[in-house]
Amino acid sequence: MAGLDHNDERQIELQTALELYNNAPCGAVSFYKNGIIFEINQTMLDWLGYERDELVNKKTLPSLFRVGGQIFFETHFFPLIQMQGFIKEVYFDILHKDKSVFHGLINARKVPTSADQPNIYQATILDISDRWNYEMELLKAKRKAEADSKAKAEFLATISHEIRTPLNAILGIGNLLHATPLNENQKEYARLLLHSSENLLGLVNNLLDLSKIEARMVELEEVSFNLHDLVEVLQETYSVKASNKGIALQVELGENVKDQFVGDPVKLNQILTNLVGNAIKFTKEGGVTLKIHVKAACSTSQTLHFEIIDTGIGIPPEKLELIFQEFSQASYDVSVEFGGTGLGLTISQKLLELHHSKMIVKSILNEGSSFSFTISYTLDKDASSKKGITTKSSDLEALMNCLVLIVDDNPDNIFIASQYLNQWHVPYHAAKSGKKALQLVEQYDFDLILLDLQMPKMDGYQTAKAIRELPLKSQPSIVAFSASTKGEVSEKLQQAQIDDHLPKPFKPNELLEVLLHRESFNTSNVASESSESPLKTSLVSTKSASEEIDTAPSFSIQRYKKMANNKPEFIKKFVLSTLDGLITYKEDFDGIIKNNDLKSLSALIHKSTMSLYYIEAEQLSAMLKEYRELITNPAPDTAQIEKVKSDCLNEFTIIIEGLNKTASQL
Missing domain, CATH: 3.30.565.10 (Histidine kinase-like ATPase, C-terminal domain)
Known part of the structure; x- marks a missing residue:
């Protein structure tokens, strides 16, 4: 610069640098190791609303943060600076003098000094309040869009559900009408009715599927x-x-x-x-x-x-x-x-x-x-024997001794289901409410209950739970039939101890398949078993003679033979199903022993009752009940508890091995 000496030039440069520092578009703060601020630029002072002498050598940098920020500074932010010498873009809520907040993004570094000088640190602060507010608006908009999408999905699900209920009647009547003697014109009318209702059902199902997917209610099954x-x-x-x-x-x-x-x-x-x-x-x-x-x-x-x-x-x-x-x-x-x-x-x-x-x-x-x-x-390497039941006309004979209860508050649905049952010569009763269903269950020994889930006052879940609590000679199989899909209600079905699910509207073959697949549909046949001695499965007990265990056969498949009309493929299905159940029950019993869990033991006894009934495993059933009595005794006999526990485990093993052997021979 002409006319200026070196000192003047130096002074101008320093003045320019100071002006740039003070009026920078970002805040700047210098502080010691203890956090005390020893330098701050004018931009930061203007943002905070303080005068310089109110902060310099009087306040710490963390004191400008909210309590959570102060804790984070001491526990994470500052230790990280000391470890690596710097830290970049960490968000803090920074307090104005009037205690209002602006949103800051801080970069900080450790400034190299000589050994005899105190450690000093510099921080640059960006005011991102506008960006933060914009992001919050975007987040609100995103949440609103998600809520709107969920509301749309729930609306579609509700509407689809409401449509499917009367559609069940249309499709059912169409199937029934098509099966009656008709002239050529009437057959064409019935065909068009069926075709149109099936197309409508396809549309409704697609809407329902899409709504469930968007509401993230769909999961893959295994x-x-x-x-x-x-x-x-x-x-x-x-x-x-x-x-x-x-x-x-x-x-x-x-x-x-x-x-x-x-x-x-x-x-x-x-x-x-x-x-x-x-x-x-x-x-x-x-x-x-x-x-x-x-x-x-x-x-x-x-x-x-x-x-x-x-x-x-x-x-x-x-x-x-x-x-x-x-x-x-x-x-x-x-x-x-x-x-x-x-x-x-x-x-x-x-x-x-x-x-x-x-x-x-x-x-x-x-x-x-x-x-x-x-x-x-x-x-699935173990599925060679998992073949489905084919619905041949000869199989219908097995249903003639099955007693069914239809529970639905919609008389149209009762009519349609009853017409199908009449065609297959399956005896039934009907109830329009859960209360009436309970009365009928106490009067008759039903093998299968078709239970609507959506009913006023007492819905299907409550009805099923009430039925399971009744002291019946044998529990019927309960199949829910509703406009909801199984995936939507699977957890509730399990909690209510409902065995299966049939979505409405259903076709005749779908109902027939459920009837044929339910293991317990022939319970009533047991009462009419012939006096002929049932064929028991002979197994060699693995228990020593000193344990004095009853050497009676552990189980029988005679009831399954009657249920399956002696058809090996059906008998094998029943045996394999029970085998899977027994393996699970044994695992549950192992857990009960380790945790001494009385509640789980009672639940195990309850859910295993029907499986043990069908294979006539009275000995294991009695042992489990005896074990429950022993561990609930105020003065437990430890030796007897250990003995019965061992007997139960042994009996489980005998039955599982026996069922395996039986299945392999079928």
């Missing part, structure tokens, strides 16, 4: 299923539609694709149903092919690749993303010509996301499309 059977049923179902359109439906199943897996067959079937149904709908000539092959495999699982290929109308490239949007289709013309809501692909994509998978689409306009995805399933 059950055993036969993939080959699932695909075969799917092919049979859609072959008729394909044939009516003059196109072919083919299934190509890789030779190394296993049949038994553990996973969620319902959701897989839903995905495949949507894709195959769409492919047939949008294909006018040519055909549709479902291909399944193994993409990867190990000893415990297989990753399967599914692909549905059609020779249909195809999708323009710019429309590929649109097809996965809710209520959307590739074009207005497509919607008009082919119909539909555009929900199928949306739901399928969301169901695949639950499987950590994604739909891949390839399409050429007017030539066809390919939809593919992969899902990994665990192999």
Whole structure:
């Protein structure tokens, strides 16, 4: 600078630097190790509302924070500076002089000094109040959107539920009407009624599925299923539609694709149903092919690749993303010509996301499309004998001695269920309330109760709990039937000790399958057993003679033989089901022993009663009750408790081994 000496220039530079420091767009604070502020810029003073002499050498930096911030500064913030020499972008609520708050983001560092100088630290502070307020508004908007989405989902679920209840009557009457003698015109009317009601049911189910997915109420189940059977049923179902359109439906199943897996067959079937149904709908000539092959495999699982290929109308490239949007289709013309809501692909994509998978689409306009995805399933190596019951006409004879109770406050639902039971010659009673149901249960020995969940005053859950508390000779099997899906109410079903679930509206074969699958539907047959000595399963006891254990046979499958009309495949199903139950009961008993849990013991005795009844394991049942009496005695006999405990464990082992052996021989 001309005309200025070196000292003047230095003075100007210092003055400029000081002005930049004081008027910087961020706050600046220098402090000692004990937190005392020894320097602060004007920007920070203006933000806080203090004068310089009110803070410098009088207040600490942490004193400018809220209590929580002061604690965090002492326990985390400052120790981290000392460890690494700096810290970046830590949020603090900083107090103005009037105790109001501004939101600050702090960067701090340790300033190097000589050994004889005290440690000093510098902090720069950004006022992010505007950003913070903006983020809070975004968060509020996000929460509102989530709440709106949940409200929409709950509304759709409620509306869908309300629609499904009368739809049950429409579909039921349609099925009943179609089965009666009709002239040609009447048959066509009944067919149209069934077709329209099934389409409406499909729409309602899609709406309900979408609402549940958006409300995060859908979870994957882990059950055993036969993939080959699932695909075969799917092919049979859609072959008729394909044939009516003059196109072919083919299934190509890789030779190394296993049949038994553990996973969620319902959701897989839903995905495949949507894709195959769409492919047939949008294909006018040519055909549709479902291909399944193994993409990867190990000893415990297989990753399967599914692909549905059609020779249909195809999708323009710019429309590929649109097809996965809710209520959307590739074009207005497509919607008009082919119909539909555009929900199928949306739901399928969301169901695949639950499987950590994604739909891949390839399409050429007017030539066809390919939809593919992969899902990994665990192999079910113990499922070779888990075959379903086929509903042949001869099986209906087994139901003629079954006494059923229908409980529903809707007379239409009672009428429809009763008409099906009349067709199968199944005796029944009906109750329009939970209170009336309890009266009938005390009068008659019912084998099966079809119980509506939504009833006024006393709902299905309360009714089931009340039935389970009655001192009945034998507990009936309880099947809930309601417009709610099983996934929505599974926890409540378990708590109410309800055995199974049949969603409304149901088709005749679905009700028949439930009747045939319930283990306890033939309880009433037990009372009419012949005087002929039942065939017991002979087993060698592993107990020593010194223990003086009763050497009577431990169990019998005679009741299962009667229930299954001596059909080995049905008997084996009953035996395997009971075997699974006994293994669980033994594990529960082991836990009860370790924890001396009387409440759990009573629950175990209760839930095992029917299983032990059907295999006539009176000895184990008596032992469990004796053990409960012994441990509740004010003056317990330790030696006797240990003996009975050992007897129970031994008896569990004998029965489990015996059931295993029996199943292998069937």
